Amino acid sequence: MDDGADTRPLLALIAWAMCAPALLPYLLLVFEALAEIGQPGWSPPAWPQALRIYGGIAAGCGAWATLAWTSWRWLRRRPLHWAWPLLNLSLGLLALASFGGGAPIAAMFASSAIAFAGYLAFWHVGANLRARVSR
Numbered sequence: 620m621d622d623g624a625d626t627r628p629l630l631a632l633i634a635w636a637m638c639a640p641a642l643l644p645y646l647l648l649v650f651e652a653l654a655e656i657g658q659p660g661w662s663p664p665a666w667p668q669a670l671r672i673y674g675g676i677a678a679g680c681g682a683w684a685t686l687a688w689t690s691w692r693w694l695r696r697r698p699l700h701w702a703w704p705l706l707n708l709s710l711g712l713l714a715l716a717s718f719g720g721g722a723p724i725a726a727m728f729a730s731s732a733i734a735f736a737g738y739l740a741f742w743h744v745g746a747n748l749r750a751r752v753s754r
Contacts, residue, residue, distance in 0.1 A: 627694050634735045635690070641729035645679045648717065652676060675717020682710035686732065689739040698747045704740030711736060 652672045655661050663669060685707040692699050711733065718725040726733070 627696075631690055631694055634731070637731040638686075638729075638735055641725075641732040644718065644721070644725040644728050645683075645714065648672070648679070649676055671717050671719065675714055678710045678713035678717065682707060682714050685710060686736055686739070689736070689743060693739055693742055696746075698743045698750065701744050701747060704736070704743050707736050708740065 664672060685703060689699060689703055689707060711729075715722050715725055715729065
């Protein structure tokens with residue numbers, strides 16, 4: 620590669636490929652929530668369990684969406700406000716918490732996504748700080 624080549628697209632592709640296994644436990648949670656709907660004798664889950672299941676699904680969707688948004692802005696070299704990485708972290712932790720006792724297993728699958736999100740968070744916060752100092 621020449622000196623002017625930007626490796627960010629390749630790095631993002633590799634990072635997202637490594638994040639793909641994190642979708643497996645999340646998709647299992649979605650399947651668990653949706654498989655019972657429409658079955659004979661199905662009744663909506665009680666409030667705490669419904670919050671865990673459906674809240675976990677919503678938090679997971681939000682975490683993946685904010686990871687995509689922070690990735691896209693990193694690719695474009697345009698830092699986001701510090702609240703975006705914080706939102707990504709919060710939603711990711713809420714999604715992991717929805718697994719209850721299985722959270723450590725889900726975290727093993729999500730470790731690369733967590734590491735990538737952490738890197739992006741440091742990059743966005745650092746780029747914002749550098750932009751403020753250079754003003």
